[in-house]
Each structure stands twice: as structure tokens, then as C-alpha cells.
Amino acid sequence: MPLRSRLFAGDRRLEACLVDDKAHLTPGTRGDFVSKVHTALFLVDGLNVDATDLRTQLYGPSTAAAVLAYKRKRHIVNPTYQRTEDDIVGKMTVASLDNEVALREAGPADFPLPPQNKSFV
């Protein structure tokens, strides 16, 4: 089943990541698809990466830390070969991010009410 969120769907690199171990995203990777992961981490968990990673579309140390935090929160591990979470975006992680982003895209926007004691016009 292909990726379904508007953010990820149709991205060849991320679609490949979903089905191919060799296409996993690892530290040092760079590209548009890394920016999409940055957006997804920020969207679903408010996880920020540093400005250098954002600007250069780099899977740098802060991106790796954010991925690890995301995976730890959900305990995303492949029990066939690991016991603890790692900082790589593999099949399970990209699928999880895609699912959560799709839910966010379908949800209502958050509009808090402005303070009532303030003159506006």
C-alpha cells in the first residue's frame, strides 16, 4: 500500500523507503524528502531540528535526534534484529509518520479565541 498523506504521497524516495531496506533514510542523507520528514516530525510531535538541517535539507545530528525521539515515544523497533530504537527512518517509521500526517491533514485546524478584554477595532 503506497504512502497516503499529501505530504509524503508520490515522493519516489519515501515510497522506496517504505518497501526497500536499501532506501532507508540515514544520517548524512540530504534532499527534498528529508525536508518532508522534518515537516512530519514537527507536525505530529512538535519536534524541531536545527536551522542548518532545515536550510540544507540535511539528515544531520538534530534530525537523527528528533527521529530517535519520535521512535522512542512509539517504541518503533524491528524485533527480528533489534531491541532498542535507532535513529533511522525505515519502513515502519515512514509508515507511522505517513499515517499520523494523514490524520493531521484530515483534522480540523486549531483556532484559539482571541482575548476578550482587548479592543480590536
Next chain:
Amino acid sequence: MAISIASNQAVLTIDSSGVTPAGQVLNETFLLGHLTTGFSGSDFTGDALTCLATVPVSGPAAEVDRLEVGFVQVARAVSFQAFYGGRMPSEGGIALDYFIPPALNAKVLLDGSNSPRDPWYRNPTFSTARAGRRAADFGDHPGMVVRLGLQNRVRSNVRNFLFHCFMEREFFTIFTALEPSGRPNYIAHFQWKVRYEFRVKWRSNRPTMLINQSSFTLLKKPTTGRPPEADLQAMLNAPAGERANAIGKRVEAATVTGNRPNRSDNESRFITVPEDFWL
């Protein structure tokens, strides 16, 4: 004998000393612009610009006693826009334009504070100055509320951040007598303008730098009679109806939750986003 109001002898004393537009971040959710003479950190309601006015009034005591004297204020909505950007260009941008239809259909609005009776800005309190003069006082603290973040609808609802906003309004403050017949007699007026303009820079997901480019300007000194501007005449002829504050709250909601032309969500960031706006 009818009431006689010596409009040419009206005296309006405006105190705009120290009046300045300031900005304040509230709960990291809203940017508040407010006119102040010394912001204390929590008081958004104290008057900044004030005026004391007197005018000689004569006539039958019973009629003079029933004469109400106070201020009418008309606001002209000039412009109000806010611009948001994603952390990076691919997270898009949002533009809000509040003071255009369908969010706002009439730019001339009757202003008021504390739910006054028509047509008053505030309900007048009966007061008599010396030598048969009637007196009234006025004070205002116009404000602005802008959201610091919005979710970009065409970029997966990712949060975009406010980087620039401005709101400009003009005010016509009119010393007025309301005769027992209910007809307003516009004695004298003055005109002023507030332009809020802020640029915001974000550090570690927080609005830490607020660049204030706002201004307060007294456009016209006290002048006898009603304002002559053509677009104000219909309102001055029948000064009643919903007040600017109530309309403004509806405009805010209609713009933020609305669509083009009031709100536009874009896939790319605006080219006006500074390089260092989000670090």
C-alpha cells in the same frame, strides 16, 4: 427659546503626551498591539489618548438640563494584513487581509467603549463647567490582536509563523451635544491615526524578537463642526448600530477561518520572508 450652543467657543484640550503604540506577546499565542502611555505588563484597558472639552450652553434651564454632551467617535478601517511563513520554504506561507469583503464590508464604523447608548462613544456623565459651560471627557486605547501561528491548509496543516503584520485605522473624535429631540449637534472634532506594524523573528520556536515600526499621528487639530469627509456623512447623519469592537471580533474570526481573498494559504513562502526569521 431654544438651546444655544456656542460651538465657535468650544475648547478641546487633547493630551497625547507620551502616547505610543506598543506590542506584547500573550501566551505565545497572540500578538497584541495597544496604545499606551506606559505599559505596565498587564493593563490593556487604560486610556492613552485623552481629551477634555467644554462649550458654552444657554437656554431654558429645563432644556439645558436635558441636553447630553459627550463624544461620538467614528473609526475608518484603512488596512489590516498579516503574513506567516513556514520554517522553511516548503512549509509554505499564509496571508490574511482583514479589512476587505467579505470579512469587512463597511470601512466606516461607529466606535464605542463599554456598550454605550447610541450614538455615544461612552455614555456621557452630566457635568457643568464654570460660566455656563458644559464639559465632557474622552479617552481611548485602540488595540490590535493577531495570531502568532496558523496552520497551513495546503501544507498538511503544518504551523506557519507570523513574521509581519500591520493595521492602520483613522479616528474622528467628535465633541457632540445631543438635543432633547435626539438630533446630534457636532460641535467640534479632531482626527488621529494609529498604525501598528510589527515584524517578528522566531528563535527556538518562540517569538523572541519583536520589531516595532508602529506610529501614532494626530492628523487634524480640533476644528469646529462635523468632519467634512464624504465617506463619513451617512454615518454622521444616523450614528447608530453595531459598534466597531463587535464588528472587529467578527472580522477577525471570518478572516482567520475564511478563504480568499481574506485568507490565502500558499505552498511556497513569500519572498519577503527574511532569511533569519526562523532559527
